[in-house]
Amino acid sequence: MTQIYFEDTREGQEITTLVQNCDSQRLVFWAAGSGDYYQIHYDKDFAQRTGLPERIVHGALKHALLGRMLHEWMGEQGRVRRLACQYRGMDMIDKDVTCKGVVTGKRKEGGQALVELEVWTEDPQGSKTTPGTATVSLPSRGD
Amino acid sequence: MTQASVITDEMRAAIGRESAPVTYEVDNTGCRQFARAVGYTDPIFYDEPAAKAKGYRGIVAPPGFLGHPVAVPGRGAPRGPEALGLNVPYKRILNGGTDIEYLDDVCAGDMLTATSRLADLNEREGRMGPMLIVETETTFRNQAGKIVAIMRGTAIRY
Numbered sequence: 001m002t003q004i005y006f007e008d009t010r011e012g013q014e015i016t017t018l019v020q021n022c023d024s025q026r027l028v029f030w031a032a033g034s035g036d037y038y039q040i041h042y043d044k045d046f047a048q049r050t051g052l053p054e055r056i057v058h059g060a061l062k063h064a065l066l067g068r069m070l071h072e073w074m075g076e077q078g079r080v081r082r083l084a085c086q087y088r089g090m091d092m093i094d095k096d097v098t099c100k101g102v103v104t105g106k107r108k109e110g111g112q113a114l115v116e117l118e119v120w121t122e123d124p125q126g127s128k129t130t131p132g133t134a135t136v137s138l139p140s141r142g143d
Numbered sequence: 144m145t146q147a148s149v150i151t152d153e154m155r156a157a158i159g160r161e162s163a164p165v166t167y168e169v170d171n172t173g174c175r176q177f178a179r180a181v182g183y184t185d186p187i188f189y190d191e192p193a194a195k196a197k198g199y200r201g202i203v204a205p206p207g208f209l210g211h212p213v214a215v216p217g218r219g220a221p222r223g224p225e226a227l228g229l230n231v232p233y234k235r236i237l238n239g240g241t242d243i244e245y246l247d248d249v250c251a252g253d254m255l256t257a258t259s260r261l262a263d264l265n266e267r268e269g270r271m272g273p274m275l276i277v278e279t280e281t282t283f284r285n286q287a288g289k290i291v292a293i294m295r296g297t298a299i300r301y
Contacts, residue, residue: 001185020182026180030181032176032180033176033178033180033181034177034180034208058238059237059238059239059240059241060207060238061180063241063243064177064205064206064207065181067205067206067207068205068206070206071185071205071206072185076185076197079245079248080206080245081244081245082242083206083207083241083242083243084240084241085240085242086239086240086297087237087238087239087240
């Protein structure tokens with residue numbers, strides 16, 4: 001991974017996109033990894049009985065994918081300080097979830113070099129299904 | 144026609160109430176399994192020497208992973224809104240949002256103590272009928288008593 005420094009970022013900058021297909025195996029991995037065994041994510045009949053058209057991607061998996069996007073963009077010395085998102089739209093099983101982010105601000109505070117971002121996931125139609133915000137700390141060349 | 148509120152006085156009184164503490168165990172296998180589910184390839188989430196070489200105490204818990212609750216069936220404190228004294232009349236649930244603030248690294252070997260607080264209750268009419276929006280705030284402290292994460296969650300009951 002390439003290391004991003006505080007000085008390398010600027011407002012309006014787009015960060016590296018992450019695309020993750022969420023097939024049934026991915027959702028079962030997630031059920032085990034997260035401990036969320038709610039059947040709407042892996043049992044099609046169960047999902048449809050609750051009124052959903054299909055099995056849906058776990059919201060928290062999309063949160064975690066946004067975290068992975070940030071980690072892989074920042075490099076090893078970066079840290080996620082805050083990551084918040086809302087599950088506005090459902091993502092259906094077997095589709096790609098595309099994670100994106102844009103730098104919205106930067107500041108130095110309490111000895112930390114912080115960068116604020118708008119982050120979100122998009123479905124294959126390009127709709128923002130999971131809008132959010134993040135704060136990360138990066139190493140600074142000025143330190 | 145506006146439907147009668149499902150938020151009873153008893154439920155409203157639960158706002159601000161704190162749950163009994165729940166222990167979350169952060170272990171090597173849990174970190175690896177979570178990292179694999181999210182698709183990480185960075186060895187700090189899988190390999191202890193690799194994590195230590197980067198200055199961490201142990202295998203790193205990926206963002207979003209705060210361990211698994213130490214639970215014995217039939218014993219210990221219940222989790223979720225019910226643990227906070229809420230009697231929700233809806234069976235179905237959707238996750239509305241997640242907000243995690245990190246105040247320190249979380250690594251394998253950590254034992255976290257989590258206390259949840261019912262932050263707010265709201266009602267809304269959604270596509271799938273009336274919904275109850277339950278906001279909770281959970282504070283995670285590590286074995287040294289330091290707050291490592293604050294998680295604000297939104298559950299939609301309908």
